[in-house]
Amino acid sequence: MTVHYTVWQSLDRVVRMFVIIIELVIIILILSLVIGVWIISQLSKRLNQPLTALTDSTQDLIQKPKQSYHETLTVPTNPEEVQELGDVFNTLLGSLNDTILKNQQFISDASHELRTPIAVILGHTELLEKHAADHPEIIQESVGYIDDEAHQMQELVTSLLALSRSTKAEAELTTVDVVPIIRTVVAQYQQGQQVVMKLPEKLLIHANAGQVQQILTALIDNARKYSSVETQVTVSAKRESENTVAITVADHGIGISDADKAKIFDRFYRADQSRSKQVAGYGIGLAIVRQLVELNDATVDVKDNQPAGSCFVIRFKSV
CATH class of the missing domain: 1.20.5 (Single alpha-helices involved in coiled-coils or other helix-helix interfaces)
Known part of the structure; x- marks a missing residue:
């Protein structure tokens, strides 16, 4: 069942x-x-807050109606990556501001240097227009002034063009023997103030031969301008170390004060205006020297000569 x-x-x-x-x-x-x-x-807001603050600081700087070109961005302290980014931005901003200020100063200085010869030319032109017919004896004198000022303007414009080219120039560095270059430059100064040489037989450096020649020419011209005809200008070269060759241009002139040594390579700067105002030039030559020296991965320094005068020392990389 x-x-x-x-x-x-x-x-x-x-x-x-x-x-x-x-x-x-x-x-x-x-x-x-x-x-x-x-x-x-x-x-996300907390993490992005430092970047937002950095962006806001940048926008405030852009929209600022008047800029002194000394402004910097407000950099957050945290996180570390954003702080590093802000510091890099400030470094770049400082470099750009410095370039802008130098360009503004350059334009101001160039305008100031051109204003005097232009004023003289216009003054004598107006004088000729008003009085040349009644006083023909002033024509030759006024034309002479106009000619002198025109030549000064031409010299200034030529110097400005040379400075502009040196700023934008590029250098192809090779191994060159600096001794024959120095001899070639010094050979151009056979008349007037004596230029003597103290050189070894051979000295190899890593540089651009044409620009080395320009540097030496500018320094010798500068030494001759600021020293008496009765004194000598000495050009010497030696190996300072295994990696360095030093070329020295020394004079026995008026010398350079310690306060001026840091400024003489600035454009249009002339040390001791009271004593140098009678010397031809516009304070551009040493600015060109600095530009060319930097292009050749070299350095230039100035020190006192004994018992008087100045020594310019250019240090190149040796080969």
Whole structure:
């Protein structure tokens, strides 16, 4: 005899339990998503705040109506990466500001130097227009003044062009023997003030031969301008160390004060105006020297000569 049992059980509770679990999971997911988005948003704002502050500082600087070209960006202290970025921006900004200020000063100085000869030419031109017919004796004198000032303007413009070229120039550096270069330059000064040489037989440097010649010519011209005809200008060269060759141009002239030594390579600067105002030139030659020296990976310094005068020392990389 076989007995069969049939058991019936309601699943409503199980279904409701699963529904509740699913609803809880969905609610938890939604809450997690909302809370997660909010937390990420807050963290993002906190992390981006230094960059935002740096951007705002840049925008404020751009929109500033008047700039002194000494401004810097406000750099956050944290995080370290943003601080480093801000410091790099300030370094770049400082370099650009320095270039702008130098260009402004250059334009101002050039305008000042040109103003005097232009005023003289205009003055004598007006004089000729008004009085030449009645006083013909003034014509030759006025034309002489006009001619002198025109030549000075031509010299200034030539110097400015040379300075501009030296600023934009590039140098192809090779191994050159500096001794024959010095001899060639000194050979140009056969008349007037004596230029003597103290040189070894051979001295190799890493430089551009043409620009080395320009540097030496400018320094010898400068030495002759500021020293008496009765004194000598000495050009010497020697190996200072295994990696350095020093070329010295020394004179026994008026010398340069310690305060002026740091400025004489600036454009249009002339040391001791009271004593140098009678000397021809515009204070551009040494600025060109500095530009060419830097192009040749060299250095230039000035020191006192004994018992009087100055020594300009250019140090090149030796070969």
